[in-house]
Amino acid sequence: MNCEVCHLKELEVESFEIREVLRCILHTIIFHRALGLIRPKDIDLELFDITYVQCGEIEVEKKIDETIEHFISWIEKHPNKKSQISLSFYEVKSKQPSWFNNKQRSYWEQWYVNLNVLHQTKSPSHHSKLVMDTGEASEERNSRRTMLEQSLQEVLFQIIKFVNEKKDHVPPINDGVIYCPFEITMPSSSDSTFGRDIWKRMLHSGGHPSMLS
Amino acid sequence: MNRSSSSNSEGAKAEQVIFEFFAKSLHIILESRTPFMSSRNFSGDQMIPVRRRTSSLLLNSKMNRSSSNSEGAKAEQIIFEFFAKSLHIILESRTPFMSSRNFSGEQMICSPSSSSSSSSSVRPRDKWFNLALRECPAALESFDIGRRSTLEPLVVDVVLVARPFDQMNSPGKRELIRNFSGKEYHSDQDELGGCEAKNEQIIERWIVQYDNRKIKEPSKRSSSSSNKLQVMYKKATLLLRSLFAMVRLLPAYKIFRELNSSGQISKFKLVPRVPTIIDPFTRREEAEMHKFAFTPVDTICGRLCMSVLYRSLSDVSCQHSAPVSPTFITDYVGSPLADPLKRFTSLPLSYGSPPLMSFQRRHSWSFDRYKASSPPPSVSCSPSPTRSDSQALVTNPCSRRLPPHPCDIPSGRRKESYAEDFSPPCSPSAPTQAVPRSITRTESAPVRIPAPTFQSNQNVVVAPSSHLKLSRHASLKPVRNTGPVESGAALEKLHIYGREDFRRNSGVKLSSNSSPRVSFSRSSSRSYQDDFDDNDFPCPFDVEYDEITDPSSSRPSSFEQRGDPHEPPHESSGSYPKKSQDAAVGALVNMLKKAPPLRQDVSESSITELCWNKKNKPGGGQEIATASMTASGIALAAKTTADALEELRSYKEMKNVLLSQSTKDSFSPFAVSES
Numbered sequence: 001m002n003c004e005v006c007h008l009k010e011l012e013v014e015s016f017e018i019r020e021v022l023r024c025i026l027h028t029i030i031f032h033r034a035l036g037l038i039r040p041k042d043i044d045l046e047l048f049d050i051t052y053v054q055c056g057e058i059e060v061e062k063k064i065d066e067t068i069e070h071f072i073s074w075i076e077k078h079p080n081k082k083s084q085i086s087l088s089f090y091e092v093k094s095k096q097p098s099w100f101n102n103k104q105r106s107y108w109e110q111w112y113v114n115l116n117v118l119h120q121t122k123s124p125s126h127h128s129k130l131v132m133d134t135g136e137a138s139e140e141r142n143s144r145r146t147m148l149e150q151s152l153q154e155v156l157f158q159i160i161k162f163v164n165e166k167k168d169h170v171p172p173i174n175d176g177v178i179y180c181p182f183e184i185t186m187p188s189s190s191d192s193t194f195g196r197d198i199w200k201r202m203l204h205s206g207g208h209p210s211m212l213s
Numbered sequence: 214m215n216r217s218s219s220s221n222s223e224g225a226k227a228e229q230v231i232f233e234f235f236a237k238s239l240h241i242i243l244e245s246r247t248p249f250m251s252s253r254n255f256s257g258d259q260m261i262p263v264r265r266r267t268s269s270l271l272l273n274s275k276m277n278r279s280s281s282n283s284e285g286a287k288a289e290q291i292i293f294e295f296f297a298k299s300l301h302i303i304l305e306s307r308t309p310f311m312s313s314r315n316f317s318g319e320q321m322i323c324s325p326s327s328s329s330s331s332s333s334s335v336r337p338r339d340k341w342f343n344l345a346l347r348e349c350p351a352a353l354e355s356f357d358i359g360r361r362s363t364l365e366p367l368v369v370d371v372v373l374v375a376r377p378f379d380q381m382n383s384p385g386k387r388e389l390i391r392n393f394s395g396k397e398y399h400s401d402q403d404e405l406g407g408c409e410a411k412n413e414q415i416i417e418r419w420i421v422q423y424d425n426r427k428i429k430e431p432s433k434r435s436s437s438s439s440n441k442l443q444v445m446y447k448k449a450t451l452l453l454r455s456l457f458a459m460v461r462l463l464p465a466y467k468i469f470r471e472l473n474s475s476g477q478i479s480k481f482k483l484v485p486r487v488p489t490i491i492d493p494f495t496r497r498e499e500a501e502m503h504k505f506a507f508t509p510v511d512t513i514c515g516r517l518c519m520s521v522l523y524r525s526l527s528d529v530s531c532q533h534s535a536p537v538s539p540t541f542i543t544d545y546v547g548s549p550l551a552d553p554l555k556r557f558t559s560l561p562l563s564y565g566s567p568p569l570m571s572f573q574r575r576h577s578w579s580f581d582r583y584k585a586s587s588p589p590p591s592v593s594c595s596p597s598p599t600r601s602d603s604q605a606l607v608t609n610p611c612s613r614r615l616p617p618h619p620c621d622i623p624s625g626r627r628k629e630s631y632a633e634d635f636s637p638p639c640s641p642s643a644p645t646q647a648v649p650r651s652i653t654r655t656e657s658a659p660v661r662i663p664a665p666t667f668q669s670n671q672n673v674v675v676a677p678s679s680h681l682k683l684s685r686h687a688s689l690k691p692v693r694n695t696g697p698v699e700s701g702a703a704l705e706k707l708h709i710y711g712r713e714d715f716r717r718n719s720g721v722k723l724s725s726n727s728s729p730r731v732s733f734s735r736s737s738s739r740s741y742q743d744d745f746d747d748n749d750f751p752c753p754f755d756v757e758y759d760e761i762t763d764p765s766s767s768r769p770s771s772f773e774q775r776g777d778p779h780e781p782p783h784e785s786s787g788s789y790p791k792k793s794q795d796a797a798v799g800a801l802v803n804m805l806k807k808a809p810p811l812r813q814d815v816s817e818s819s820i821t822e823l824c825w826n827k828k829n830k831p832g833g834g835q836e837i838a839t840a841s842m843t844a845s846g847i848a849l850a851a852k853t854t855a856d857a858l859e860e861l862r863s864y865k866e867m868k869n870v871l872l873s874q875s876t877k878d879s880f881s882p883f884a885v886s887e888s
Binding site for chain 2: 028031032034035036037038039040042044049050051052053153156157159160163164165167170172173
């Protein structure tokens, strides 16, 4: 089975927007890969006029929130850096227990969420400061927010298109499995993402050449 | 598919899947597009009879298999359920709840705002494609999926309808409809494509159909039919997931949300329809709409297709009747930020308060108010706008780049610059209000004052204060004794000492015989007149002033009426520095005239001045020249020509020095050309 890779459009976000943007994107992707019986939840973003869908599983929500918190703390240590979050879906195969791990992970899909976190000079908490800003700064902020909302919608459309176009690689629906197992990796730096992912895949899958496609 | 038993079984299964797919699609669309009427007569099992009824009708001539063919039946069922589910998904997100009071508790749980996970019971139809949806409205049945053949496309039109009690003249409704297509709707609604009423428009059209013409990849026949069915079912599940996400990204969902959250009867309603007769869109309509086509799902004998045509409704939410969140307007008239007086506290008010008050009396808008206007309310009131806030953001028209400081602009063109930069809503009289600042700035630019001897015919504004009087006398001596350069310095001193007076007096033209460059300021002249009456220092041009103007009419309007034919009216605001210079020059000239001659050539200087004035200001300085001539007529005979020429030469040098200093002011009334 081939591993399909999707690189999402890069988004320029401020630190206080990271949480909502990542939740929206990650939940949308996982919803499309939650092929078990689910009751979807509609979630309205607070910062943007967008409604996304969650699969409704609490475990998924917890895992995503933990990842986002780790990412935010990493961003605070590495400001003004382009970052990438990888969401990978895999199958667990226990056919060939290896020395490293009894279970092998066979990655069949990988999503890359690209974010460019802008250094925020003024936080929303400084409301009074915002009020006294010139009209130019507020207009620029509003336009940036509008652009980000449009970009986020484009990313969601991109996800839907990808899910529609490529279905063959998705493993069959297993009874009792609500959502396809996944992992979210947060690279320490954008340069080492590729290498680390490859190393992880090699450890888990046993080095199947199709994983590298 | 009729050739072998195995192919027959596969075909039957495929048919069943297709059937269920259609049914599910229809279910999904209807669920989110049909108003909830009553839940008492509606149960989750009601769909089952429909399916049972339709399962036997679903098969067409090609797909008509024996019911014992399980695979075919399964395929058929899948297709049907796909249709139903699609319809359910679409209707669920396009049918606003009309009233929650008549709903049962079950329906309350299934309101749009509630989470679907609150209901733990799993209905049979929820299991289809593993997607548990909210309670399907009773009207879902009315679409009668069972009557449909899988070959018939399922079309769901989402129509925006103006409520019947709304009048056609309702501006909100007109506005909303106008935003859809950019034009107002009239009685001829043929272009709407299926909408017969005047106040309806299709904002979305969903099309779900089974295409059995194409048989894809016959080489894959080797795979088991069950495997094919599983793949087909999996892909249909993925497609329905995408549909569920897509319906919430399209613009119509925003209307759906607004109608649900408004809490009051809106002027419009969203009505999903499954037309039996599908009127295609016109080319123009189709060009206005966007299209998104889902990737078809291949079946054994065809494929399932789904697409949507939708309109962009980015403007609709702004015109909607949904309550708009309050926005804070900080620069309202009379607010502290807009208070003109607030900005004037930094200016010296010893002489300026009356004129400033006069400015305020005359104009309610001011440069300072403009400058003090806050950022757009969108920023001040909602730093993190919510859904409704983002739609109600108002841009402050005054929140733009501030105009350049009046003193940064050449004085002669200040009025014009203000007219260009200032916008009427913010500060229609900004040029006038900017005068005090220019006066203040003028204080720091003493070099603007030209030599009075060269410009005695110019309009001069008197500095009536006693300070000026003393300074004038103090500066006279150096002027008399030293030479032309000193006189220039003395003029500067005079200007500095009398700057406070200039602040008041600038902008007032006392003589109509001014150069075209001397501008007149209406409001400032009024202020000058206020001080002028209290003046204890006689204006050096009292005579001329009396001759030229009527003191009683020394009002802004009178000056205008005197008119100043040589003076363009739009240059009034640029006159402030010139008036101050005029005042200084006038004062100096007056002093020179009245001072006792130190030597015989004093009269010669007067003659020189006279000659210069006559030459360069033929029209403007006639009166002054006359007086000078009379005073110096007697001494003229006693002075030789050479001395006069020498005197003239010295004054020319002085003039050149002063001109070089005043070259910044392009409208300097004292800029004269060399003879």
